[in-house]
Amino acid sequence: MYETEEQKVTGTEKIAGAFTSIGQFLLSFLETIVVALVISIVLYLFIMTPHEVIGSSMYPTYKDGEYLMANKMVYKFSEPKRGDVIIFKYSDTQDFIKRIIGLPGDQVMLKDGHIYVNGTELDESGYLDASVYSNGGEYLHEGETITVPEGKYFACGDNRQHSSDSRSFGPIEKANIKGKAWIVYFPFSNFRIAQHQTYTNL
Numbered sequence: 001m002y003e004t005e006e007q008k009v010t011g012t013e014k015i016a017g018a019f020t021s022i023g024q025f026l027l028s029f030l031e032t033i034v035v036a037l038v039i040s041i042v043l044y045l046f047i048m049t050p051h052e053v054i055g056s057s058m059y060p061t062y063k064d065g066e067y068l069m070a071n072k073m074v075y076k077f078s079e080p081k082r083g084d085v086i087i088f089k090y091s092d093t094q095d096f097i098k099r100i101i102g103l104p105g106d107q108v109m110l111k112d113g114h115i116y117v118n119g120t121e122l123d124e125s126g127y128l129d130a131s132v133y134s135n136g137g138e139y140l141h142e143g144e145t146i147t148v149p150e151g152k153y154f155a156c157g158d159n160r161q162h163s164s165d166s167r168s169f170g171p172i173e174k175a176n177i178k179g180k181a182w183i184v185y186f187p188f189s190n191f192r193i194a195q196h197q198t199y200t201n202l
Helices: 004-046
Strands: 050-053 067-071 085-089 095-102 105-110 116-117 143-145 152-156 177-186
Touching: 050 177, 085 152, 095 116
Parallel strands: none
Antiparallel strands: 050 067, 067 177, 085 095, 085 177, 095 152, 105 116, 105 143
16 A cells, blocks of 8 residues: 555656656747847847848859848948948848949049049959959949049949949948948858958059
């Protein structure tokens, strides 16, 4: 009789222990999810912003359908640089990805399909094929020179023949720049750190 009661108590303890273990596991799992969500929200709001490349304006540097993260913090502590690939607000519903060509105060000129900055031809061989011809647009015409206003940046797509950029709509406001391209994270097979250009001849 006593042995039977002892077995019943032991069985109850085992069941209670199992429920306790499950409860602790679920609590720990939920805590992990909450922490991950908080970290993701903080990263999204203050440090990084995701962007989908739509279209071929930056081809082949960035391809249609690729997803990248842009660093939102970098321009809070430093100024955008010539050669940086940036994400900026084009309209209330659309963001663009382009490369900065001209800085505030720069003189930008188009001549014979090439871009000149402050009288010097921009060496774009790092991301453009030698055969690429940079045509003019509604804002900057062939043979014309413009001065980039203070607080604004002249940006172009790497795929010059298929890019709507500052040649058409003019320089962009610094306030509209959302961040500097950081990593391409999807498709996973294309994962890479974003490369930015340094122009040694300027």
